Amino acid sequence: MDERFKISLVSTSRSALEDVKKFIPVEEGYFIVNLVTSYNSLKRLSGQSPELVVCVIANRGDEILLETAIDMFGSKNLACVDYMKSYNLTVKLLKSGVISYFTMPEESVAFSDFVKGKAEEWKKEIEAEKFLSIRREQFDFGKFIGSSDKVREIIELVKKAIEHKDLTILITGETGTGKTLLARIIHQNTYSEIRPFVEINCASIPTTLLESELFGHEKGAFTDAKERKIGLFEIANGGTIFLDEIGDLDLNLQGKILKVIEEKTFRRIGGVETIKFEGRIITATNQNLEHLVRENKFRRDLYYRLMLFPIHLPPLRERGDDIFVLAEHFINEFNLLYRKNLPKVKGISPEARLFLKKYHWPGNVRQLRYAIEKAVILTGNEYLTLDDFKFLFEKPEKTRGFHLVEGDSSNIYISTPLESASLSNVEKELIRSVLEKVDWNKSRASRILGISRPRLDRLIQKYRIIR
Template sequence: MEHHASILVIEDERAQRDALQEILSGAGYEVETVPDGETGLQRLEEQPFDLALTDLALPGLGGLDVLKFLVRHRPDCVCIILTGYATVKTSVTAMRLGAYDYLSKPVDPQEILLVVGRALEHKRLKQENLQLKKELHKRFGFANIIGTSEAITEIFELIRKVADTDSTVLILGDSGTGKELIARAMHYNSHRRQGPLIPVNCAAIPEELLESELFGHERGAFTHAVRTRIGRFEQASGGTIFLDEIADMSPGLQVKILRVLQDRSFERIGGLKTIRVDIRIIAATNQNLEEMVRQSRFREDLYYRLNVIPIRVPPLRERASDISLLATSFLKEFSRKKKKPLKRLSPEVLDLLLRYPWPGNVRELENLMERLVILTEGETVGVDDLPERFHLRQSASPAASQELPEQGIRLTTAVQEFERSLILKALEKSNWVKSRAAQLLHLNRTTLLEKMKKQNILPPVSLAPLPKKFL
């Protein structure tokens, strides 16, 4: 079996050096040996090794000097110390300085292979963990947020201001607007990014299990509690806990959450020891907590503890200028994932998307784009490719079809949608000749170009590069 990992052996005794090379080479490792610490450091500077196996007592620079160099300059290289003078003091010193393990000579071949194998596996897992955290940071970083509308830009600036603080944040918004995405962006752009992010959907866990899920329990605390369990609050220590749909918590559990918010302490179910945690708390809900407080369905003191920094995420219908960018981004993403040709939306389809109310918000748009990538035969998505609910809105004009709901309507959003629809129709009618489209709309060409830029209207012939923002 070939391992391919590279190992540097630093050993002044020729017989030991040759024996170690034979053992490790026979196991499939790429082995290089040197007789002293100076030569060892020179090779470590010249070439990256996966593991260094060094004697403690060497002429000149000793094994601890090699270890200190590795910790400072080659942290990816795992170090194992060998010595014929094993003492508890030197063992503790080596481990404290960063050695993976400490072995006494003469070394048993089976033992050295076992320890080397474990050390390299530890290195691999550590690298995978760091890579995963880098990917998570990249995925949820601010540089990836899509959206240039005024509503989302304001949220973006607010997130930037509060991300690197420990203040409690309450995210408010309809289902599908991206509340968890915002929570993740805050965590992965804070000083807690190296710690865990523990999400808990309070509505998805049965009430009788949620307390144990959050706080944990001691062995024997209740029937079937056969062992001690650590809860989500303990798991999140050093990082962030995200309590989604917190409005669904029972009144009794709300009291316990209030205590955690106040002093970051609690007891496990059936336990007497008070546990203190270092966590940031982010909560979210799609319900009106102020109304629930008035109806005595949510504790007023808990509401004010949570509502330190409120962030309201607007529904998609209130950020219509972002629909084109989001749709294009999702089309690109699913085309790559599904290994399908890249699709583009016809002007008629984009017009319908802008007029649609999007009750499912961004999640509904994302699901629609996935469906269109899979089911659309040609390169261009036409009106016939859309589900029936979009056809029902096709014949009605934006102004005539707009109903005035009981709670009212955002006039600026409605005007923005209507203006965008007219610009698209003029561009389509003029075959995207902007000067002709401007004449149809009785506008100057420069005014039309400004409005197109403001509305993020892109030519249908190609997919323009996306700005480095997402949601």
């Protein structure tokens, strides 16, 4: 692709074209200038798609070329350079919408600056298109890998979601199933140009700060509000806001989210201005919202609103042979990354395949990716063997004789020698185990343990529990 700015100078007077060309910095190597001196040459120009057409008016005959150029290219990418200074020409330009008009030689410097400015705008558009192309490649449908019936159903739902830009979407699934990836795929394939994608984990920010993060605040709205703050909904306007772990929102904030979904408006904290939200809302959770509704921890009206278009991502253990499709993809990825000068890993041995298929994968696709990455780094084999995955089933002994005994993904078993079974040691190991089970989602862990989030933080610090 030739990334030089193409300009076509149009006039019946070649000397006038040569004169105008002097004011275009062609010596910088960034511009290609084509001289067009006849009606037929101008007609052939339509297939060349110049970035800028400049009509040079040196005599009456040039006005016919100008009219033809306006019909062919419109007024947006057309400029006029006038040596005749005709009043009738000025009126004609105004009626046709050509506002880039320069008299010569008086405005030669202004014309030169105009050309440079147009080239910079074009360059930015090219860079933006490159960036958008890269993002689309990163988040195309091919990134959601799998051939199972469940994956095909998900892709069909995603296609429907992409067709409707204002549709609010709920993505459900266990940790590591790919909820964030799916949200980005929907966003990148919805818009033909660059739009903001704003992500926030609702469980990672204290409730007292989350409302300000989402909606912003006005100066003086509360004690520490020393200046206006723009919220994430405002930043995401025109694009997508992704509310991850929406099940962790408190009831008050749930009501405000419902208002934005239904009315597409919100206000900053302490503000009176109603701000319109013109974008898409995607939500996600690894919790069972129906259970939270029954426990009065989630608003029923918001639940029904979100259930208008739910997309459920099944756990890896329910996706059949997709695990091998994913594993092959990750092997190829990490061969390129880690084994440039080493023999490539060609696949997985039958024994290892059997183990991977039977393993329960509590961390789902994310855990599989990490497992393949580690195995590719450490293996000396042509095919990954069961030994290359032994870290998945061999647990190192924990501090003071404790260790977690693997069961199904919803149970925790703690085993310890009798001499180490003090209440404090059991409490420490229980907290650590629960945090690991919920991928360190502290809000969820505190609910499971039946303690407040601040108390959980204090106990983590007290026992020096490290992720």
